[in-house]
Amino acid sequence: MSDNDATGAITDDLIIVGTGHILEKSVKEVEAVIDRENPDVVAVELCEARYKSLKGEVENFSVKDTLSTSSPFLILTHWLLAYVQRKMGDELGIEPGADMMAAIGKAEEKGCKIALIDRPIQITMQRFWKKMKFFEKLKMVFSMLFAITNIRGGGKGGDDKDGVTKLQIGGMSVGDGIDLDRITDEDVVTQLMEELREFSPGAATALLDERDAYIAGSLLELQHHSSTDNLEQRKTVAVVGAGHVAGIKNLLRHPELIPPKEELCTLPNKKRFGIKHLLGLGIGVALVVVFIAAFYSGISWDVLLSAFLYWVVINGVFSAIGVVIARGHPLSVLTAFSVAWLTSLNPFLAAGWFAGLVEAYIRKPTAEDIKGMMNANSLRELANNKLFKVILVAALANLGSIVGTFVGAYVVWRELGISMEDVWTGLKSAIFGQ
Numbered sequence: 001m002s003d004n005d006a007t008g009a010i011t012d013d014l015i016i017v018g019t020g021h022i023l024e025k026s027v028k029e030v031e032a033v034i035d036r037e038n039p040d041v042v043a044v045e046l047c048e049a050r051y052k053s054l055k056g057e058v059e060n061f062s063v064k065d066t067l068s069t070s071s072p073f074l075i076l077t078h079w080l081l082a083y084v085q086r087k088m089g090d091e092l093g094i095e096p097g098a099d100m101m102a103a104i105g106k107a108e109e110k111g112c113k114i115a116l117i118d119r120p121i122q123i124t125m126q127r128f129w130k131k132m133k134f135f136e137k138l139k140m141v142f143s144m145l146f147a148i149t150n151i152r153g154g155g156k157g158g159d160d161k162d163g164v165t166k167l168q169i170g171g172m173s174v175g176d177g178i179d180l181d182r183i184t185d186e187d188v189v190t191q192l193m194e195e196l197r198e199f200s201p202g203a204a205t206a207l208l209d210e211r212d213a214y215i216a217g218s219l220l221e222l223q224h225h226s227s228t229d230n231l232e233q234r235k236t237v238a239v240v241g242a243g244h245v246a247g248i249k250n251l252l253r254h255p256e257l258i259p260p261k262e263e264l265c266t267l268p269n270k271k272r273f274g275i276k277h278l279l280g281l282g283i284g285v286a287l288v289v290v291f292i293a294a295f296y297s298g299i300s301w302d303v304l305l306s307a308f309l310y311w312v313v314i315n316g317v318f319s320a321i322g323v324v325i326a327r328g329h330p331l332s333v334l335t336a337f338s339v340a341w342l343t344s345l346n347p348f349l350a351a352g353w354f355a356g357l358v359e360a361y362i363r364k365p366t367a368e369d370i371k372g373m374m375n376a377n378s379l380r381e382l383a384n385n386k387l388f389k390v391i392l393v394a395a396l397a398n399l400g401s402i403v404g405t406f407v408g409a410y411v412v413w414r415e416l417g418i419s420m421e422d423v424w425t426g427l428k429s430a431i432f433g434q
Contacts, residue, residue: 013235014219015039016249018242019099026099030239034106040234041222042107043115044100045215045241050121053374054097054104072352072395074129077141079388082374103239117218117238119211123265127210131202140200210264212247215240217258219248307415314408315340315401319351322400323359327383328393332359336397344405351401356394363389 017033019026034042046054082096095101107114132140197204215238222236240248251258316337323333336355343349369387376382383389 014223014238014252015236016238016240016245017103018245019239020242023099027102030099030102031106034103034110034112034237037235037237038110039112039237041113041115041236042103043117043219043222043236043238044103045118045239045244046100046116047118047120048116050097050118051104051116053371054101056371072356072391072398073137073141074125075391076395077129077137078125079373079382080141083376100239103237113234115218115222115236117215117222117240119214119264123267124206124211126267128203128206131206132200133202136200136203140203208243209247212244213251213258214261214264215244216248216251216255217261217264219252220255220258303416307412310411310415311408312341314411315344315404318404318407319355319397319400322352322396322398323355323393326389326392326396328355328359328389328397329362331362332356332393332397336400340397340401340404341408344401344408350394350398352394352396352398355397356390359393360390365390 015033015037017030019030044051104114106112129137196208219236219238222234238248319336319340320333323336328336332355335358336351339349339354340351343351343354363386365386369385373382373385373388376385376388
């Protein structure tokens, strides 16, 4: 079998099966390969969290930690990706992850050891989000939101009269002209991977290249443990997505190219002064400077107080509107209104963080809500999920605060009615007493 095939032996003791996560034919292929090879180890493209999720197990979690360590927009994006994949699976008549569950089930049936070889999903998503540019994030989120209301297919499996899948996502035909029998072929997979790289090279690196390296490293560790433990070399069948096969094979041929796992699992540092922070700090400093200059330019206290109230009210109203749109609790609305003016001046604080914590205190989401959120089959069902409500409140409160910051800054500047020359004059008076 050639190296270009989605399924093939790397060595006599390592067979890689490339699958489509929402394809029934992949389930059958996985089971057939494991039956035929009788491996000692079945390695699956899962981490501990995804494995437990597929098994229906739910871990305890902290809303505070969730909001403080992950952007609410990242959490929403993770859900959107899972939702779109699940809806596509519905059209094709199969649950996403059925290929991995088939591998696990067959391994348990035959008494094989199960190895989880993928990088933790939390790390992958955070690195994925960090590597995407701002406009790439916006484009992806809006594309998926549009897709949610427009996923449709031609019946179960979405096949037309020629047996070719035509799955509509938004205004784009996914799989238009692609036979399901060829969906894991190298040319089709390569085309899809190239499209992802063209859309966002950074996202492709986090989702594909880094995970290829992590999985290849995990497979090498499995082989290494056999030799160091003085065991007879164990046969391993590795079940991975077809998009990873080529990269994994290349890295197994050139193991010197595989970075250490510590490097692949390092969470992106939150830059103390990233562009977002610099912009927020700049707006805050500029407003303080303008108020000081305005005061020393002879503008009355009444005008200064009026401008300050505009700043407070405009920021608060826009942030509160975000919470109202999210159908948050009135106390969350009040919280967003109360803190937005201050958080807009501090790039290290966010109105959504405070509003989200208040919403969490009132809603009290549980670990079961994580499972419910990821398995929601409709927007109505999702809207009633307590955890989703908290995340949406946090996200839209932040978005409203951002809009309010720019609108408020413009209104304050107009209200004070001062020019740059007035600012400079006022600053000189404040600093030098001139």
